[in-house]
Amino acid sequence: MTIRLQVDMDSVSDMLRSLTGRLQNLRPLMRDIGEIVVDHIKGNFRQGTAPDGTPWKPSVRALREGGRTLIDTGVLRNSFHEQPGRRSVLVGTADVRAAVHQFGARAGAFGTMDVLVREHVRRWRGKDVRVRAHTRRQRIPWGDIPARPFMPDPDHLPRILSEDIRKSILNFLWL
Numbered sequence: 164m165t166i167r168l169q170v171d172m173d174s175v176s177d178m179l180r181s182l183t184g185r186l187q188n189l190r191p192l193m194r195d196i197g198e199i200v201v202d203h204i205k206g207n208f209r210q211g212t213a214p215d216g217t218p219w220k221p222s223v224r225a226l227r228e229g230g231r232t233l234i235d236t237g238v239l240r241n242s243f244h245e246q247p248g249r250r251s252v253l254v255g256t257a258d259v260r261a262a263v264h265q266f267g268a269r270a271g272a273f274g275t276m277d278v279l280v281r282e283h284v285r286r287w288r289g290k291d292v293r294v295r296a297h298t299r300r301q302r303i304p305w306g307d308i309p310a311r312p313f314m315p316d317p318d319h320l321p322r323i324l325s326e327d328i329r330k331s332i333l334n335f336l337w338l
Contacts, residue, residue: 185335192335193252197245199327200254200315207313208233208240214321219311233264233311254314267310271302 203214211219211232222232234240242256255261282296315324 190247193247195331197252201243203324204243213312214315220309268308273303275300
């Protein structure tokens with residue numbers, strides 16, 4: 164049995180030239196990958212889970228007022244963006260609260276500050292007592308903030324995120 168294979172070298176050469184040209188500037192691919200990662204981060208906020216699917220510990224505000232953890236105004240969730248380059252993409256936020264929520268913080272981890280306590284009336288041993296205005300040293304943060312990760316670890320991407328990135332790469336290579 165013999166199989167004869169004939170290859171049109173002109174079409175193969177055209178395809179390789181096209182592929183070589185696309186590989187010189189990966190910015191469109193990096194933009195797509197960045198958008199995929201940002202979409203997954205926003206999905207973590209919608210679901211209230213870490214990238215691996217672990218539910219976040221509910222916040223005190225969400226428990227007290229109702230609503231969802233880390234979504235009060237939506238500013239943090241909507242602050243994520245991608246910055247594509249020729250060979251890489253950066254995904255992040257300029258919101259200073261992001262690192263504390265991603266990794267958590269122990270009470271007093273950022274030091275202390277003096278706060279003004281206004282004059283007020285306090286009930287003490289059955290009597291109303293007037294408390295003069297004074298300053299108090301307050302820990303920052305005043306209580307522990309548990310980690311509520313939303314950004315994926317680049318070394319351990321969730322399967323669904325890896326699959327979406329793989330599809331984007333294949334689409335880019337074979338346009």
